[in-house]
Amino acid sequence: NAGVTQTPKFRILKIGQSMTLQCTQDMNHNYMYWYRQDPGMGLKLIYYSVGAGITDKGEVPNGYNVSRSTTEDFPLRLELAAPSQTSVYFCASSYAGVNQPQHFGDGTRLSIL
């Protein structure tokens, strides 16, 4: 029973490089979310998806892109990495909408140097 799986767990990027953070869930959840958490701060919503083929922006979408081709997968893409994107990234899923609790992956620690 894997739940929400994120890869990689750690990554160091150079400024201007690109990468994709992977997220997959095996709970058949409709809603999926990407957050970032800076030190000492709460999580901030980057993008979310209410189902395959549907994505929308959260609070801090600039510099990121997402896609949702299947129910299970919700990758997050950084096109031109900047130091301000150094953070811990969490993917989460929930069965339905905002009244349902979210299940989180164990995070990707990303450093941009």
Added chain:
Amino acid sequence: RKEVEQDPGPFNVPEGATVAFNCTYSNSASQSFFWYRQDCRKEPKLLMSVYSSGNEDGRFTAQLNRASQYISLLIRDSKLSDSATYLCVVNIGASKIIFGSGTRLSIRP
């Protein structure tokens, strides 16, 4: 004013004590509320949902006060394993999920 505010703490209490902290929110249209627990360098994990009527799960009690726009978490008979950061979450809509910055709790022997 922040949309969701929590006292950052740390709250440092002895084992067995009762501790409570609040989380205030500014948007009266907020729909649902949760408490999550986050251990150092780990992902948030759901502690409990918060219902209008209040709810209890073992040593934990959560309450919602819509008139004053805050939620609370009470922990009774605290254990060493309760040491963590407690995040409140306020949902206004699918695109508006606000996490508080968290309250750090440290239980000492």
